[in-house]
Amino acid sequence: MPEGHTLFRLAREQQAAFAGREVHVTSPQGRFAAQAELLNGRVLDEVTSYGKHLFAFFGPDVVHVHLGLYGKFTSGTGLPPEPRGALRMRWEGPGEDGEGVWTDLRGATACDLITDGEVQLILDRLGPDPLRRRSDPAKAFARISRSRTTIGQLLMDQAVLAGVGNVYRAEVLFRQRLSPFRLGRDVDAALWGRLWADLATLMKDGVKAGRIVTTERADRERRRGPALREDAHYVYRRAGLPCRICGTEVRTEVMVGRNLFWCPTCQAV
CATH class of the missing domain: 1.10.8.50 (Helicase, Ruva Protein; domain 3)
Incomplete structure (x- = not known):
């Protein structure tokens, strides 16, 4: 199972690649299709992590991901590959230099669309994270x-x-x-x-x-x-x-x- 440093690194990479720009969101597998349609074309404000949880903020809507044992993000530049297998969620964006960036999520235990209030409920259940400066x-x-x-x-x-x-x-x-x-x-x-x-x-x-x-x-x-x-x-x-x-x-x-x-x-x- 990916540990906290992996989620922290992923959040930082996704923040650099997508934040502040419109994101094309799809769910080739279909399990996240309704949520992807709601998010598609909207600007991603911020991506953060806490412990083993990742949060991507699209205005009042937040994508919450917990990779679990088998979840994995893969990313790249240019045109993404043809969707294969159980591809839960795909992001595509112009990237900082306009070259084009993408990231795919497969196998996650959780991939949900939640509110700010629900984010806080998750955080309230967690202990301090050694990677967070203000953790006590x-x-x-x-x-x-x-x-x-x-x-x-x-x-x-x-x-x-x-x-x-x-x-x-x-x-x-x-x-x-x-x-x-x-x-x-x-x-x-x-x-x-x-x-x-x-x-x-x-x-x-x-x-x-x-x-x-x-x-x-x-x-x-x-x-x-x-x-x-x-x-x-x-x-x-x-x-x-x-x-x-x-x-x-x-x-x-x-x-x-x-x-x-x-x-x-x-x-x-």
Whole structure:
């Protein structure tokens, strides 16, 4: 599932490509046809994201997208390809230089037309987003510090913290040497402060790079030869392999419906 940095990057790209100009909106698949007809030819005001949600504002009407597990935007310049498959929504516009730009949405869990009030209802259900400057980490800690739920579960709860998914969960817990099985109430304010700051840094790096890299350069350079894509993570999807730091076998088990990865030595309870 795309994590918060992906939606933040998408919003920024779509803002640059389409905002302030008329957008030709269609739904080749048909599932968004009535809404597309209402939006077609209108000016896109702004595209923003919060957590794993994307919002595109066309005056009082807002396109809300949640990619879920299988959703994906593809974009390009010039003439778009012939529509194929389950193409939920297509935008076409003149682009900043008049060359023509387009973006296609497929497979999203949610693609709805909502109002400003409904946007606020969604935001009210979400915890702070580490990518948003005004997000207050204390709001998340207030819930975490009272919880008998494990920190590994809490980090995946979007009502506690918005935008964090399975990769960031596994990696930030390892980087902070924090067991995913520690209860929220046993995470003190200082540790939470370090975890929040690390998440914010990692997710901002993810926005810039377009992918998640959580290993420190020194740890990547321990191996001989050029760094590989597989060097990007400490524990995520490394079950059965030796920990990059201590050599203990990385373990995995399902937590909150997703595979959790951790080192039992570096992240002892």
